[in-house]
Amino acid sequence: MRLRPGWLVASGTALIATCYGLARFTYGLFSPDFAAEFALTPVVSGLLGSGSYVGYCVAIVVATALTTRWGPRRVGLLAGASATVGITMVATAASPTMLAAGLIVAGSSTGIASPPMAGAVARWVRSARKDQAQTLVNAGTGVGVLVSGPVAFALQGHWRVAWAVFAVVAAAVTVAVWRFVPAEDRAPRRHSPGPRSGRPFTGLPAGTRRLLLCSGLMGMGSIAVWTLGREAIADQGGSPSLTGLVWTVIGAAGVVGALAGAGVHRLGIGRSWVLGMAAMAVASVVFAVLAAEPAAAIVAAALFGGAYIALTGILLVWATRLFPDRASYGVGISFLCIAAGQAVGSPLAGAGVEPLTLAGVFVACAAVTVVGALLRPRGV
Numbered sequence: 053m054r055l056r057p058g059w060l061v062a063s064g065t066a067l068i069a070t071c072y073g074l075a076r077f078t079y080g081l082f083s084p085d086f087a088a089e090f091a092l093t094p095v096v097s098g099l100l101g102s103g104s105y106v107g108y109c110v111a112i113v114v115a116t117a118l119t120t121r122w123g124p125r126r127v128g129l130l131a132g133a134s135a136t137v138g139i140t141m142v143a144t145a146a147s148p149t150m151l152a153a154g155l156i157v158a159g160s161s162t163g164i165a166s167p168p169m170a171g172a173v174a175r176w177v178r179s180a181r182k183d184q185a186q187t188l189v190n191a192g193t194g195v196g197v198l199v200s201g202p203v204a205f206a207l208q209g210h211w212r213v214a215w216a217v218f219a220v221v222a223a224a225v226t227v228a229v230w231r232f233v234p235a236e237d238r239a240p241r242r243h244s245p246g247p248r249s250g251r252p253f254t255g256l257p258a259g260t261r262r263l264l265l266c267s268g269l270m271g272m273g274s275i276a277v278w279t280l281g282r283e284a285i286a287d288q289g290g291s292p293s294l295t296g297l298v299w300t301v302i303g304a305a306g307v308v309g310a311l312a313g314a315g316v317h318r319l320g321i322g323r324s325w326v327l328g329m330a331a332m333a334v335a336s337v338v339f340a341v342l343a344a345e346p347a348a349a350i351v352a353a354a355l356f357g358g359a360y361i362a363l364t365g366i367l368l369v370w371a372t373r374l375f376p377d378r379a380s381y382g383v384g385i386s387f388l389c390i391a392a393g394q395a396v397g398s399p400l401a402g403a404g405v406e407p408l409t410l411a412g413v414f415v416a417c418a419a420v421t422v423v424g425a426l427l428r429p430r431g432v
Contacts, residue, residue: 079155080277112166128169135158266325281343284410285349340418
């Protein structure tokens with residue numbers, strides 16, 4: 053089959069949309085439904101949300117190693133299969149234990165998906181279009197969130213049906229990955245696959261520690277919106293229809309975040325990072341106090357969605373520049389730290405609701421984001 057970079061990027065975007073937008077971040081949209089169905093407290097809901105991020109952390113380490121051995125297509129297929137199985141488990145969950153297991157399997161798919169897609173773009177897309185292609189694939193998260201919002205609104209009170217729809221989508225996307233991501237034996241053999249020392253996390257280029265710290269703080273700062281966004285709207289008296297609209301706006305703005313590649317080219321990674329983190333901090337504060345006001349909530353959703361996807365795109369470009377010959381490895385360890393920040397932040401956010409209130413949790417996450425903005429990228 054003749055290689056078609058456009059279809060490669062499209063299938064990669066669809067995989068990221070499925071794994072991130074449907075299998076992982078949709079949890080926050082449905083967490084009140086899960087809480088009502090299984091009598092979950094805010095602390096337990098936070099722990100369940102954290103479970104998907106822990107699964108992600110483990111999976112991304114495994115996927116980073118497997119991509120260099122199996123190639124992007126096989127690992128991409130594993131990501132699609134994990135998303136399909138995990139989402140199906142959630143849709144059919146009969147107990148909190150099965151729900152937790154499904155969320156972990158579904159959340160793991162995100163960690164499996166990022167390294168192979170970054171590696172595939174780095175290998176098969178021309179150098180002049182690499183940054184743009186990487187951020188387009190990364191913007192798949194926004195596409196998935198954009199899809200999940202209207203589905204959740206249309207199927208209010210029928211969350212199992214919604215997750216069954218997501219499972220069908222995940223299965224179809226897995227087939228697309230098999231069709232359009234080239235097999236490993238077609239890849240150029242000009243790059244070394246892992247750390248120069250042959251051991252993980254050693255022999256790293258200068259600037260890697262800052263990349264990883266910024267990644268972790270960005271993940272932790274984002275967790276309030278992803279995990280407690282719907283609860284904040286409901287707590288302040290907002291309607292269910294507003295929740296669906298806000299989630300849809302987050303996704304639509306995230307698609308616009310695909311322009312991060314162009315922003316990095318014009319402003320540089322450092323300035324782009326500070327602007328994105330500032331926007332995310334402002335969005336968290338607005339959610340803290342005005343989540344039930346439609347105009348304010350929509351503006352905050354647009355800021356958050358666009359900033360989040362842009363920031364992950366910036367981290368992706370930053371990682372590939374630090375690791376030009378090992379793109380899947382650089383992206384893998386950066387996105388691992390995003391998820392580690394979210395895994396730590398999710399239970400803390402759930403536990404912080406009682407002593408701090410929901411608004412206090414959002415403000416605390418905004419403060420973490422500001423700290424991350426101050427540690428701006430340098431030398432890239």
